[in-house]
Amino acid sequence: MAGAGFESLERCLEKHLPLTDLQEVKRILYGKETRKLDLPSRAFEAASKGDFELQGYAFQAVAEQQRRPRTVRMGLVQNRTPLPADTPVVKQVTALHRRIEAIVEVAAMCGVNIICFQEAWTMPFAFCTREKLPWTEFAESAEDGPTTKFCQELARKHDMVVVSPILERDTEHGDILWNTAVVISNSGAILGKTRKNHIPRVGDFNESTYYMEGNLGHPVFQTQFGRIAVNICYGRHHPLNWLMYSINGAEVIFNPSATIGALSESLWPIEARNAAIANHCFTCAINRVGEEFFPNEFTSGDGKKAHRDFGYFYGSSYVAAPDGSRTPGLSRNRDGLLVTELDLNLCRQVNDIWGFKDSWNSSLIRLDLKALMSCELDLGNWRLLPSSVSLECPFCPLFLH
């Protein structure tokens, strides 16, 4: 399996295909071409100085007579952990804050309205080890931990919504851990938080040693720039998860991830993109970059020899649109910022053409009415919760309100 030596699928195609073939291959593989964004030269200079990649693309919607375009710019950040995993915890967190601060400065130059970082961005992805200390020391309060305060400053300074996926310690409720994303308004206020709904138990992804499946359902956050949701990493393999965020009104669903080539690289271009198509929304898939080594060897009960590394995190962050088109990916081997301009009107335009969600939406409305009117339900596997209008599916974290 290729590591850092293989830069990206796009570079490989561009290097080896004649131009006319390349255009056809891209049309079939990537859908309607995204326009390259004209980003300021000082942003490219700052990115080059900071040694990270900067790419920008725009998706287009048709001009409507009665709605103005709802144009917003998204920033997706992928990065390696700058310091070795055995460096003191606070030093690692501080180094990551400095790195992200520099990338967010460039995002601001590019007019980004909403920025999202990778899963558990303040730490190495140490859950493979199954050791508790020092890794649990990376956990912070979602409400007033140092990383949330740092992101609130960024949000205020740059007038930017910040989506900050962290390892959360819920100090108000028994000090337990969660895999959480904090959503911070461009005013600096905390809009809320959302928790990873599906926890992997595959290969070295031993996350269930640390935290449970999320208990916050599928919240959607109304920001000044549109309605957003966060489907954390492993949640992207579960179509009903994307569906619920979309039914709850999300126009853009972020998928901050940490995943390795040997496990998921062939699924990566398909899953978030398919979710954008199936749910008539934009999806933003973000993955970390590079290799991380841990002080002690570990195994995961799968017959593999004891090892100290997680494997190769292949970056390749991208954005997909409801019409099935997508941006090229960031590279597999460099830190990067992907700036994407979206017209959110495209969600409804594609919904009107394909209508994939219409049957879901109409049946949900019927369920709500039935629950409200009689509270007598015959819904197979669904059961009525005390609120009388909420239904819970026993097989997956689906809640209907």
Ligand SMILES: NC(=O)NCCC(=O)O
């Ligand atoms: N972080 C995480 O959930 N990874 C699981 C592996 C995958 O989803 O590709």
